[in-house]
Amino acid sequence: MYSKTPLAKSPKGSVSVESFQGRLRLRLPRQLYSGTQKRIAIGLADTPENRIEAERKARTIELDILTDNFDPTLKKYQPKTHLTVIESVKQKQEPSITELWAKYCEVKKPTCAPGTWKSGYLIMTKHLNRCPVEKSLDQSAAIYDWAIANLTPDTARRLIMYLKSCCTWAVRHTLISHNPFENMEPIKVKKYSNEDRDVNPFTKEERDLIIEGFKSNLYYKHYAPFVKFLFYTGCRPSEAIALQWKHVSNSKILFEQSVVNSVDGLVLKKGLKTQDKREFPIGQQLRLLLEEIxxxxxxxxxxxxxxxxxxWIDVHNFRNRAWKAVIDSLGIEYRKPYQTRHTFISQQKALGVEDSQIARACGTSINMIHKHYAGIVQQIQFHDM
Structure with a gap:
């Protein structure tokens, strides 16, 4: 492979040749697209001979720019494929990336969780459709470039990841001969915490204040039992929202479904985030709550x-209205309702309950408890001293 950067620094406003993953492409002046960087994949391997051809194409584009004949759609400069038919032997035409993606989505939809379908496959379909690059397999590098230039790093990473999985599936089913996204350089993004890892629990005093705050609130007291239940069980809000009385016995609660957001709004999903179902024991405190309601x-x-x-309770509306209003009125540092789960787990660990028992009751792993709660519990114990 040859240099991954142009052989020499190009003058301002010129078209330069560069190499990406062993393939040549042309980098256009930013001035042509109001500061946005555009590149053209020309379908040539990085060799000395092809470098000469690439430079010739670059000079042609520069001439078009100077003479006001530049094609901003870039179709004029895309590589043209010439097919030669030899007698009765016909070259098999591979499907486009758009066609492969449509088939891949058809296969995935029946077994895909509603939330994943909405926030994953449908969102990626929209991004792929608005990408102006030709969707042939040999234009994968150009799609990669467009994603980096036009999407956030995380969204670009996800789009390429989804397309890579799609083409892996297509290769496995002999729809295409190779995966053009296989060896692409991963798109680096900053690591952001998710709800399971963003552990910032309430203190016992804050917990009690929040429960009383909901009880006494004129507009949102309806949610007081719901909030109390979250604090008393450490379950995920989506699991509590889906709970029916048939799941509650004298001695235990059966969690086996959740309410999630989908394309059609709130839907009931069988199974939980990390398991099919789990049981939670009913103690005296929880029994009194359930008998009361x-x-x-x-x-x-x-x-x-x-x-x-x-x-069903819409957890987003609940969080943005009821939860925020009550937390603000109490002067407590704002944290999402999911922190009720972290509060329960942290407090149980501080009381000396075995990690294995907590993990089993809350549907998490011992490793997660060791990794994300040990330091928090030490802070609680130190504060109590």
């Missing part, structure tokens, strides 16, 4: 924690 002669199919209108 259980309706007389109610249906076992009824929700344990319905919204004010009787349906």
């Amino acid at each position: 259980r309706p007389e002669n109610g249906s076992l199919e009824s929700l344990v924690f319905p919204s004010p209108k009787g349906g």
Whole structure:
């Protein structure tokens, strides 16, 4: 392979030749697209002979720019494939990336979680459709360049990752001969914490203040049992929202479904985030709460924690309205409702409950508890001293 950078620094406004993963491409002046960097994949390997051809193409584009004949759609400069038919032997035409993606989505949709379908496959479809690059397999490098130039680093990384998985599937099913995204350089992004790793629990005093804050709030007291339940069980909000009375016995609660956001709004999903189901023991504190809110002669199919209108609680609306209003009124540092889970786990660990018991009851792993809660518990114990 030859140099990954142009052989010499190009004058301002010129078209330069560069190498990417062993393939040549042309870098256009930023001035042509209001500061946005554009590149053209020319479909040639990085060899001395092809460098000469690439330089010739670069000079042709520069001439078009000078004479006002430049084609901003870049179609004029895309490599043209010439097919030669020899008697009865016909070259098999491989499907486009768009066609492969459509087939891949059809296969994935029946077994895909609603949230993943909405925030993953549908979002990537929109990005792929608005990419102006020709969607042939030999234009994968140009799609990569477009993603980096036009999407956030994380979204660009996800798009290329999805397309790589799509083409791996296509190779496995002999739809294409090779995966053009296989050896592309990973797109680096900053690591952001997710809800399971962003551990910043409330203190016991803050927990009690929040519960009382909901009880006494004129507009949001309906949610007080829901909030108390989250603090008392450490379950995920989506699991509590999906809970029905048929899941509650005298001695335990069965978590086996959750309510998630999908293309069609809120939907009920069988199974949990990391497991099919789990049981949670009912202690005295939790029993009193459930007895207090259980309706007389109610249906076992009824929700344990319905919204004010009787349906599922929309956790996003709850967080942005009720939760935020109560937290702000108490002067407590704002943290998301998911921190109720971290609060329960941290407090149980501080009380000396075995990590294996906590992990089993909360649907997490012992490793996660060791990694994300040990330091927090030490801070709690030090503070108590």
